[in-house]
Amino acid sequence: MAYTLSVLIDASGRINFGHTYARYAKAASHSDRTRAGHIQVIARIAGWLVVCASAAAAQQQKPRVHLVATGGTIASTNYYSDQGGKIGVADLLRAVPAIDSIASISTEQFANLASSMITPSHWLALSRTIADTLRARPELAGVVVTHGTDTMEETAYFLDLTVQDARPVVVTGAMRPADGIGIDGPANLYNAVRLARDSGAVGRGTMVLLNDEIFAARDVMKSNTVRPDAFAAPYRGALGVADPERIVFHRTPVRAPRFDIGAVRELPRVDIAYVYSGADGSAVDAFVAAGAKGIVVAGVGRGGMTGPMREAVSRALNKGVIMVIGSRAGSGSVPVGAGVRRGSDAPATIGAGDLPVQKARVLLMLALTRTSDPREIARIFAAHQ
Numbered sequence: 001m002a003y004t005l006s007v008l009i010d011a012s013g014r015i016n017f018g019h020t021y022a023r024y025a026k027a028a029s030h031s032d033r034t035r036a037g038h039i040q041v042i043a044r045i046a047g048w049l050v051v052c053a054s055a056a057a058a059q060q061q062k063p064r065v066h067l068v069a070t071g072g073t074i075a076s077t078n079y080y081s082d083q084g085g086k087i088g089v090a091d092l093l094r095a096v097p098a099i100d101s102i103a104s105i106s107t108e109q110f111a112n113l114a115s116s117m118i119t120p121s122h123w124l125a126l127s128r129t130i131a132d133t134l135r136a137r138p139e140l141a142g143v144v145v146t147h148g149t150d151t152m153e154e155t156a157y158f159l160d161l162t163v164q165d166a167r168p169v170v171v172t173g174a175m176r177p178a179d180g181i182g183i184d185g186p187a188n189l190y191n192a193v194r195l196a197r198d199s200g201a202v203g204r205g206t207m208v209l210l211n212d213e214i215f216a217a218r219d220v221m222k223s224n225t226v227r228p229d230a231f232a233a234p235y236r237g238a239l240g241v242a243d244p245e246r247i248v249f250h251r252t253p254v255r256a257p258r259f260d261i262g263a264v265r266e267l268p269r270v271d272i273a274y275v276y277s278g279a280d281g282s283a284v285d286a287f288v289a290a291g292a293k294g295i296v297v298a299g300v301g302r303g304g305m306t307g308p309m310r311e312a313v314s315r316a317l318n319k320g321v322i323m324v325i326g327s328r329a330g331s332g333s334v335p336v337g338a339g340v341r342r343g344s345d346a347p348a349t350i351g352a353g354d355l356p357v358q359k360a361r362v363l364l365m366l367a368l369t370r371t372s373d374p375r376e377i378a379r380i381f382a383a384h385q
Protein backbone atom coordinates (compact mmCIF):
# COMPACT_ATOMS: atom_id res chain seq x y z
CA MET A 1 0.00 0.00 0.00
CA ALA A 2 1.65 3.20 -1.12
CA TYR A 3 1.50 6.08 1.28
CA THR A 4 2.54 9.68 0.64
CA LEU A 5 2.95 12.24 3.35
CA SER A 6 3.39 15.97 2.91
CA VAL A 7 3.91 18.54 5.61
CA LEU A 8 3.01 22.15 4.97
CA ILE A 9 3.57 25.05 7.32
CA ASP A 10 1.07 27.77 6.40
CA ALA A 11 1.48 31.52 6.72
CA SER A 12 0.10 31.54 10.27
CA GLY A 13 2.68 28.95 11.34
CA ARG A 14 0.22 26.05 11.59
CA ILE A 15 1.54 22.66 10.59
CA ASN A 16 -0.69 20.81 8.09
CA PHE A 17 -0.23 17.14 7.33
CA GLY A 18 -1.35 15.99 3.90
CA HIS A 19 -1.28 12.32 2.95
CA THR A 20 -2.53 9.75 0.53
CA TYR A 21 -2.93 6.18 1.67
CA ALA A 22 -3.40 4.74 -1.79
CA ARG A 23 -5.88 1.90 -1.25
CA TYR A 24 -8.14 3.86 1.07
CA ALA A 25 -7.50 7.31 -0.32
CA LYS A 26 -10.96 7.71 -1.69
CA ALA A 27 -12.92 5.69 0.82
CA ALA A 28 -11.44 6.79 4.13
CA SER A 29 -12.95 9.68 5.99
CA HIS A 30 -10.98 12.87 6.47
CA SER A 31 -10.33 12.18 10.21
CA ASP A 32 -9.09 8.61 9.43
CA ARG A 33 -6.67 9.99 6.92
CA THR A 34 -5.44 12.62 9.35
CA ARG A 35 -4.93 10.00 12.07
CA ALA A 36 -3.00 7.77 9.65
CA GLY A 37 -0.84 10.71 8.69
CA HIS A 38 -0.03 11.51 12.30
CA ILE A 39 0.88 7.90 13.00
CA GLN A 40 3.17 7.97 9.99
CA VAL A 41 4.91 11.14 11.24
CA ILE A 42 5.35 9.68 14.74
CA ALA A 43 6.78 6.48 13.22
CA ARG A 44 9.25 8.47 11.20
CA ILE A 45 10.34 10.56 14.16
CA ALA A 46 10.72 7.39 16.24
CA GLY A 47 12.80 5.82 13.48
CA TRP A 48 14.96 8.90 13.31
CA LEU A 49 15.43 8.86 17.10
CA VAL A 50 16.48 5.20 16.95
CA VAL A 51 19.07 6.02 14.27
CA CYS A 52 20.38 8.97 16.35
CA ALA A 53 20.50 6.88 19.52
CA SER A 54 22.42 4.06 17.87
CA ALA A 55 24.83 6.55 16.27
CA ALA A 56 25.36 8.14 19.69
CA ALA A 57 25.86 4.69 21.25
CA ALA A 58 28.41 3.78 18.56
CA GLN A 59 30.15 7.10 19.18
CA GLN A 60 30.20 6.39 22.92
CA GLN A 61 31.73 2.97 22.39
CA LYS A 62 34.63 4.43 20.41
CA PRO A 63 37.74 5.17 22.46
CA ARG A 64 38.03 8.83 23.38
CA VAL A 65 41.20 10.72 22.55
CA HIS A 66 41.95 14.36 23.32
CA LEU A 67 43.90 16.28 20.67
CA VAL A 68 45.99 19.30 21.72
CA ALA A 69 47.36 21.36 18.82
CA THR A 70 50.41 23.59 19.30
CA GLY A 71 51.45 24.43 15.71
CA GLY A 72 54.46 23.38 13.62
CA THR A 73 54.76 22.35 9.99
CA ILE A 74 51.79 19.99 10.29
CA ALA A 75 49.65 23.14 10.73
CA SER A 76 51.50 25.28 8.17
CA THR A 77 50.73 26.27 4.59
CA ASN A 78 52.87 28.06 1.99
CA TYR A 79 55.74 26.89 4.16
CA TYR A 80 58.59 27.58 1.78
CA SER A 81 57.46 31.12 0.98
CA ASP A 82 57.60 34.31 2.99
CA GLN A 83 53.80 34.31 3.17
CA GLY A 84 53.31 31.24 5.28
CA GLY A 85 49.86 30.46 6.65
CA LYS A 86 48.48 28.39 9.49
CA ILE A 87 45.60 25.99 9.90
CA GLY A 88 43.77 25.23 13.13
CA VAL A 89 42.98 22.00 14.88
CA ALA A 90 39.61 21.57 13.11
CA ASP A 91 41.36 21.62 9.72
CA LEU A 92 43.99 19.17 10.96
CA LEU A 93 41.18 16.73 11.71
CA ARG A 94 39.30 17.48 8.49
CA ALA A 95 42.32 16.21 6.56
CA VAL A 96 41.91 12.76 8.19
CA PRO A 97 38.22 11.81 7.96
CA ALA A 98 39.09 8.17 8.75
CA ILE A 99 39.95 9.17 12.33
CA ASP A 100 36.23 9.37 13.00
CA SER A 101 35.92 5.62 12.57
CA ILE A 102 38.58 4.77 15.18
CA ALA A 103 38.06 7.31 17.96
CA SER A 104 35.88 10.04 19.28
CA ILE A 105 38.09 13.13 19.35
CA SER A 106 37.87 16.25 21.49
CA THR A 107 40.16 19.13 20.58
CA GLU A 108 42.06 22.04 22.04
CA GLN A 109 44.07 24.76 20.29
CA PHE A 110 46.81 25.29 22.88
CA ALA A 111 48.96 27.45 20.57
CA ASN A 112 49.81 27.77 16.88
CA LEU A 113 53.55 28.34 16.91
CA ALA A 114 56.67 27.12 15.17
CA SER A 115 58.38 24.90 17.71
CA SER A 116 61.43 27.20 17.83
CA MET A 117 59.05 29.61 19.62
CA ILE A 118 57.99 27.08 22.27
CA THR A 119 59.57 28.03 25.62
CA PRO A 120 59.94 26.31 29.01
CA SER A 121 56.87 28.32 30.14
CA HIS A 122 54.88 26.59 27.38
CA TRP A 123 56.18 23.21 28.64
CA LEU A 124 54.84 23.94 32.11
CA ALA A 125 51.46 25.11 30.81
CA LEU A 126 51.13 22.22 28.34
CA SER A 127 52.00 19.61 30.94
CA ARG A 128 49.41 21.09 33.34
CA THR A 129 46.75 21.24 30.62
CA ILE A 130 47.30 17.57 29.79
CA ALA A 131 47.41 16.47 33.42
CA ASP A 132 44.24 18.45 34.25
CA THR A 133 42.41 17.02 31.23
CA LEU A 134 43.36 13.44 32.09
CA ARG A 135 42.34 13.98 35.72
CA ALA A 136 38.99 15.50 34.76
CA ARG A 137 38.19 12.91 32.09
CA PRO A 138 38.67 9.33 33.28
CA GLU A 139 36.96 8.11 30.11
CA LEU A 140 39.85 9.34 27.92
CA ALA A 141 42.10 6.63 26.44
CA GLY A 142 44.95 9.07 25.87
CA VAL A 143 46.14 12.41 24.54
CA VAL A 144 47.70 13.38 21.22
CA VAL A 145 49.77 16.56 20.90
CA THR A 146 50.62 18.03 17.52
CA HIS A 147 53.88 20.00 17.62
CA GLY A 148 56.60 21.39 15.39
CA THR A 149 59.31 18.84 14.80
CA ASP A 150 62.33 21.05 15.48
CA THR A 151 62.03 21.02 19.28
CA MET A 152 59.49 18.20 19.58
CA GLU A 153 61.97 15.99 21.42
CA GLU A 154 62.39 18.55 24.21
CA THR A 155 58.67 19.16 24.77
CA ALA A 156 57.96 15.42 24.58
CA TYR A 157 60.68 14.64 27.14
CA PHE A 158 59.39 17.34 29.48
CA LEU A 159 55.89 15.83 29.25
CA ASP A 160 57.34 12.37 29.83
CA LEU A 161 59.07 13.60 32.98
CA THR A 162 56.08 15.47 34.40
CA VAL A 163 52.74 13.89 33.40
CA GLN A 164 52.01 11.37 36.15
CA ASP A 165 49.00 9.64 34.55
CA ALA A 166 49.66 6.16 33.12
CA ARG A 167 47.57 6.85 30.02
CA PRO A 168 49.62 7.57 26.89
CA VAL A 169 50.58 10.98 25.60
CA VAL A 170 51.58 10.81 21.93
CA VAL A 171 53.39 13.70 20.28
CA THR A 172 53.32 13.94 16.51
CA GLY A 173 53.86 16.43 13.70
CA ALA A 174 54.88 16.51 10.08
CA MET A 175 57.95 17.15 8.02
CA ARG A 176 55.83 18.35 5.09
CA PRO A 177 53.38 21.26 5.31
CA ALA A 178 49.61 20.83 5.27
CA ASP A 179 49.37 21.90 1.60
CA GLY A 180 52.51 20.06 0.43
CA ILE A 181 52.85 17.14 -1.96
CA GLY A 182 52.90 13.62 -0.51
CA ILE A 183 52.20 15.01 2.93
CA ASP A 184 52.91 13.00 6.06
CA GLY A 185 50.81 14.97 8.57
CA PRO A 186 47.47 13.14 8.11
CA ALA A 187 49.07 9.68 8.33
CA ASN A 188 51.07 10.71 11.40
CA LEU A 189 47.97 12.13 13.10
CA TYR A 190 45.93 9.03 12.29
CA ASN A 191 48.63 6.72 13.65
CA ALA A 192 49.11 8.91 16.72
CA VAL A 193 45.41 8.49 17.53
CA ARG A 194 45.70 4.73 16.95
CA LEU A 195 48.60 4.65 19.39
CA ALA A 196 46.87 6.86 21.98
CA ARG A 197 43.84 4.56 22.08
CA ASP A 198 45.88 1.34 22.13
CA SER A 199 45.70 -0.48 25.47
CA GLY A 200 49.32 -1.63 25.01
CA ALA A 201 50.43 2.01 25.15
CA VAL A 202 49.37 2.44 28.79
CA GLY A 203 52.34 2.92 31.12
CA ARG A 204 54.83 3.68 28.33
CA GLY A 205 54.84 7.41 29.04
CA THR A 206 55.09 10.09 26.41
CA MET A 207 55.89 8.77 22.98
CA VAL A 208 56.73 10.40 19.65
CA LEU A 209 55.20 8.97 16.50
CA LEU A 210 56.20 9.94 12.98
CA ASN A 211 56.68 7.96 9.79
CA ASP A 212 54.95 4.88 11.34
CA GLU A 213 57.66 4.65 14.02
CA ILE A 214 57.09 4.91 17.76
CA PHE A 215 59.83 6.35 19.96
CA ALA A 216 60.19 6.88 23.69
CA ALA A 217 60.26 10.63 24.32
CA ARG A 218 63.48 10.12 26.28
CA ASP A 219 65.34 8.49 23.40
CA VAL A 220 64.13 10.25 20.27
CA MET A 221 66.05 12.86 18.26
CA LYS A 222 65.33 14.78 15.10
CA SER A 223 68.17 13.66 12.87
CA ASN A 224 67.38 15.23 9.51
CA THR A 225 66.18 18.69 8.50
CA VAL A 226 63.60 17.77 5.83
CA ARG A 227 63.02 14.07 5.27
CA PRO A 228 59.83 12.35 6.53
CA ASP A 229 62.01 9.73 8.28
CA ALA A 230 63.79 12.45 10.26
CA PHE A 231 63.22 10.89 13.69
CA ALA A 232 65.44 8.25 15.22
CA ALA A 233 66.63 6.95 18.56
CA PRO A 234 70.30 6.42 17.66
CA TYR A 235 71.41 4.78 20.90
CA ARG A 236 68.39 2.76 22.06
CA GLY A 237 66.27 2.30 18.93
CA ALA A 238 62.53 2.65 18.36
CA LEU A 239 59.91 1.41 20.84
CA GLY A 240 57.73 -0.05 18.14
CA VAL A 241 55.87 0.57 14.91
CA ALA A 242 52.38 1.43 13.76
CA ASP A 243 51.78 -1.40 11.31
CA PRO A 244 48.64 -1.20 9.17
CA GLU A 245 46.93 -3.96 11.15
CA ARG A 246 48.11 -3.19 14.66
CA ILE A 247 50.40 -1.25 16.95
CA VAL A 248 53.54 -3.30 17.65
CA PHE A 249 55.80 -2.69 20.65
CA HIS A 250 59.34 -4.08 20.67
CA ARG A 251 60.22 -3.01 24.20
CA THR A 252 59.22 -1.01 27.27
CA PRO A 253 60.99 2.30 27.88
CA VAL A 254 63.05 3.00 31.00
CA ARG A 255 60.95 5.24 33.26
CA ALA A 256 62.06 6.81 36.54
CA PRO A 257 59.67 8.53 39.00
CA ARG A 258 58.06 11.67 37.56
CA PHE A 259 58.59 15.22 38.78
CA ASP A 260 55.77 16.97 40.57
CA ILE A 261 55.54 20.45 39.04
CA GLY A 262 52.43 21.46 41.01
CA ALA A 263 54.28 24.25 42.83
CA VAL A 264 56.73 25.18 40.05
CA ARG A 265 56.02 28.62 38.56
CA GLU A 266 59.22 28.98 36.54
CA LEU A 267 62.01 26.63 35.50
CA PRO A 268 65.58 27.55 36.46
CA ARG A 269 67.91 28.83 33.78
CA VAL A 270 70.08 26.11 32.24
CA ASP A 271 72.22 26.74 29.13
CA ILE A 272 74.16 24.57 26.71
CA ALA A 273 77.81 25.28 25.81
CA TYR A 274 79.28 23.62 22.72
CA VAL A 275 82.85 22.34 22.55
CA TYR A 276 84.81 22.69 19.31
CA SER A 277 88.46 22.96 18.30
CA GLY A 278 89.98 25.99 19.95
CA ALA A 279 86.87 26.82 22.04
CA ASP A 280 87.69 29.10 24.96
CA GLY A 281 85.66 29.48 28.13
CA SER A 282 83.74 32.62 27.10
CA ALA A 283 80.39 30.90 26.58
CA VAL A 284 80.51 29.17 29.98
CA ASP A 285 81.59 32.39 31.74
CA ALA A 286 78.84 34.36 29.97
CA PHE A 287 76.15 31.86 30.97
CA VAL A 288 77.30 32.01 34.59
CA ALA A 289 77.23 35.82 34.45
CA ALA A 290 73.71 35.67 33.00
CA GLY A 291 72.52 33.71 36.03
CA ALA A 292 72.59 30.09 34.85
CA LYS A 293 71.90 27.65 37.68
CA GLY A 294 73.18 24.82 35.53
CA ILE A 295 75.11 24.38 32.28
CA VAL A 296 75.21 21.36 30.01
CA VAL A 297 78.40 21.02 28.00
CA ALA A 298 78.19 19.36 24.58
CA GLY A 299 81.63 17.80 24.82
CA VAL A 300 83.61 16.12 22.08
CA GLY A 301 83.55 12.32 22.05
CA ARG A 302 82.96 11.03 25.56
CA GLY A 303 82.63 14.49 27.06
CA GLY A 304 86.04 15.98 26.17
CA MET A 305 86.80 19.72 26.42
CA THR A 306 89.54 22.17 25.48
CA GLY A 307 91.85 23.36 28.28
CA PRO A 308 90.32 26.89 28.51
CA MET A 309 86.83 25.41 28.65
CA ARG A 310 87.85 23.02 31.41
CA GLU A 311 89.09 26.01 33.40
CA ALA A 312 85.80 27.87 32.83
CA VAL A 313 83.91 24.77 33.99
CA SER A 314 85.99 24.71 37.22
CA ARG A 315 85.21 28.40 37.80
CA ALA A 316 81.50 27.69 37.33
CA LEU A 317 81.59 24.70 39.70
CA ASN A 318 83.25 26.86 42.36
CA LYS A 319 80.38 29.33 42.05
CA GLY A 320 77.84 26.56 42.73
CA VAL A 321 76.67 26.11 39.13
CA ILE A 322 75.76 22.49 38.35
CA MET A 323 77.80 21.31 35.36
CA VAL A 324 76.53 18.35 33.31
CA ILE A 325 78.78 16.98 30.58
CA GLY A 326 77.23 15.31 27.54
CA SER A 327 78.48 14.67 24.05
CA ARG A 328 78.01 16.31 20.68
CA ALA A 329 78.57 12.89 19.03
CA GLY A 330 74.83 12.14 18.71
CA SER A 331 74.98 8.67 20.24
CA GLY A 332 76.75 6.95 23.11
CA SER A 333 77.14 7.82 26.76
CA VAL A 334 79.19 9.89 29.21
CA PRO A 335 79.28 8.12 32.60
CA VAL A 336 77.13 9.93 35.19
CA GLY A 337 79.53 9.77 38.17
CA ALA A 338 78.81 10.88 41.74
CA GLY A 339 78.49 14.69 41.47
CA VAL A 340 81.38 15.31 43.90
CA ARG A 341 85.10 14.58 43.59
CA ARG A 342 86.29 11.28 44.98
CA GLY A 343 87.49 11.62 48.57
CA SER A 344 86.21 15.19 48.98
CA ASP A 345 83.02 17.21 49.02
CA ALA A 346 84.18 19.51 46.23
CA PRO A 347 81.60 19.53 43.42
CA ALA A 348 82.40 17.59 40.27
CA THR A 349 80.83 17.54 36.86
CA ILE A 350 77.98 15.07 36.28
CA GLY A 351 77.88 12.94 33.12
CA ALA A 352 74.70 13.06 31.03
CA GLY A 353 74.71 9.29 30.49
CA ASP A 354 73.24 8.66 27.04
CA LEU A 355 70.94 11.67 27.16
CA PRO A 356 71.56 14.09 24.29
CA VAL A 357 72.53 17.52 25.60
CA GLN A 358 69.12 19.10 24.86
CA LYS A 359 67.45 16.32 26.91
CA ALA A 360 70.07 16.56 29.68
CA ARG A 361 69.14 20.24 29.89
CA VAL A 362 65.44 19.38 30.41
CA LEU A 363 66.28 16.85 33.12
CA LEU A 364 68.68 19.28 34.84
CA MET A 365 66.04 22.04 34.85
CA LEU A 366 63.60 19.71 36.57
CA ALA A 367 66.22 18.30 38.95
CA LEU A 368 67.08 21.87 40.01
CA THR A 369 63.45 22.44 41.02
CA ARG A 370 64.08 19.77 43.68
CA THR A 371 67.64 20.29 44.84
CA SER A 372 70.91 22.05 44.13
CA ASP A 373 72.98 19.29 45.79
CA PRO A 374 75.25 17.85 43.05
CA ARG A 375 75.25 14.44 44.72
CA GLU A 376 71.46 14.31 44.60
CA ILE A 377 71.39 15.58 41.01
CA ALA A 378 73.88 12.87 40.02
CA ARG A 379 71.51 10.32 41.57
CA ILE A 380 68.63 11.74 39.53
CA PHE A 381 70.67 11.47 36.33
CA ALA A 382 71.63 7.89 37.19
CA ALA A 383 67.97 7.00 37.79
CA HIS A 384 67.00 8.31 34.35
CA GLN A 385 69.46 6.08 32.43
Ligand code: DAS
Pocket: 071, 072, 073, 074, 113, 114, 115, 116, 147, 148, 149, 150, 151, 173, 174, 175, 176
Ligand atom coordinates in the same frame (compact mmCIF):
# COMPACT_ATOMS: atom_id res chain seq x y z
N1 DAS B 1 58.09 24.45 11.46
C1 DAS B 1 59.09 23.74 12.19
C2 DAS B 1 58.70 23.63 13.65
O1 DAS B 1 57.70 24.21 14.05
C3 DAS B 1 59.44 22.44 11.62
C4 DAS B 1 58.40 21.37 11.72
O2 DAS B 1 57.40 21.43 12.38
O3 DAS B 1 58.64 20.35 11.06
O4 DAS B 1 59.39 22.95 14.38
